[in-house]
Amino acid sequence: MAEKEYQRLTRARSRSEFAFAFVSRSSLWLGKDHLLCVSTNGYTETYKRFYFRDIQTISLQRTDRHLWWGAVLGFLAFIFFALTVAGVPKIPPAQWTGGQMAGGIFLGSVTGLFILLLFINFFYGPACKCFLRTAVQIEELPSLNRLRRAHKALARLRPLLVAAQGELTPEEISSRIRAAAGTPPETTPAMAPQAATSPPTTPHPPAPPPVIS
C-alpha cells in the first residue's frame, strides 16, 4: 500500500521556540529515495521532499538554547517554590483552612510542573540547529533541535545518502573545496575570517565608484 511508504525519523517538534499550541510543527520521515519534511498546523500538512541524490551537506550547529530554557525554568521553579514555602501557615496542617490547603496544592503543583520541565529539558541534552543544503536551498530542520536526536537521525540518514551518492573522506572534501575556492593546499589557513560574507577567492569587495560632486 502506497500510504505506508514512510518511516518516522523524528517526531513532530514546534518550529518556534516559544510555541505551545496552534503553531506549525515539523517532523521528518524517510521515504524510499527521499527525506520528507512534514510541517503541520493541525489542520493542513505541507510537504517538502529532499531527494537523497540532491542533498549536498547536513550541518549541525550547537546552540545554548537548552541552557537558556534551563535558566528560565529553574528561575520559575525557584520563585514558585519560594512562594509555596512562604505560603505555608505557621499552624499544624490539621488546622489549615480549605483555602490555605488549596493554595498550597496549587503552588506546589506549579513548582512541580516547572521542576519536571527542567528535568525534561536537561534529559533531552544540548540543543542544536540542523541545516540541510541542496543545490537550490538551505533548509533548517526544526525537528532536529537537540544534538542527541540529530546524531541519531544522521546515523540513519548517512548510509542512505552514501548509497545514493557515494562517500568522500575529509581529506578529499578539503582538497575539492580548496580547488573550488582556488586556494592551494597547505599554504593558507583553514578559513579566511576576513572573508566572512564573500568567497575566499575575493576576500575584499571591489572599491566603490568615485563620488562626483
Place this chain on the structure above:
Amino acid sequence: MNTSLVQCPKCQAWLLEGVFNQPDLLPCPACGTPLQIEVFPALFRNQRVGRSSEAVLVEGESSCFYHPQKKAVIPCQGCGRFLCALCDCEFNGQHFCPTCLETGKTKGKIRNLENQRTLYDSIALSLAILPLLIYYFTLVTAPMALLVAIRYWKAPHSIVRRTKIRFVAAIVLASMQIMGWGLLLVALTTHRL
C-alpha cells in the same frame, strides 16, 4: 547557490577544512561555534545546463505541440503530446509537459509533487471535541463534525499517518452529542406534556 563552498551556519565564514565529516562537533575556526558538517558528493556535482530546443528544418518532421516551429524530442508520458526540449520536464525519470505536471500537482496524480493536504479527520475531531468547553455549541458543531467525517471519509488523509481513528472518534463523539441533545429534547417535551 552554485558554489562548492561551505559556510559556517552562524558566522557565515567560508570553511575550507577541519569540520567536514568528522565524528564529533569541532569549533568553527572563525567564531568557535561547535559544528559538525556532513558533506556529500552532490556538493561537487556540476549542475546540468538546460537544453535549448532546435527548430524544425525538414517539412513533415514532428514538431512540439506547444511550439510548432520547434523539433519534437520526446512524447509526454501523461498526455502523449510531442514536446520540444524546452517543454520536456523530466521528473523522477519520467517526461511530462508543463500542463500535465501542473495537473499532476494540483490533482495529486503525481504523488511526489503533492505538497499540501487538508487533514479533514483532525477538523472533524476538533469540531467534536473543542466545543465541549461551551457545551451548547455542540448543538451546531456535532452535526457538522458528523457531516465532515462522513463527507471526507474517503478523502486522502495525511501522507504519513495511516489510520482513520480520528474520523471514528469524531463520529462516535458527535453521535453521542446528538443523542444527548435528542434525549434532552425528548425529556423537555414529555415534561411539558
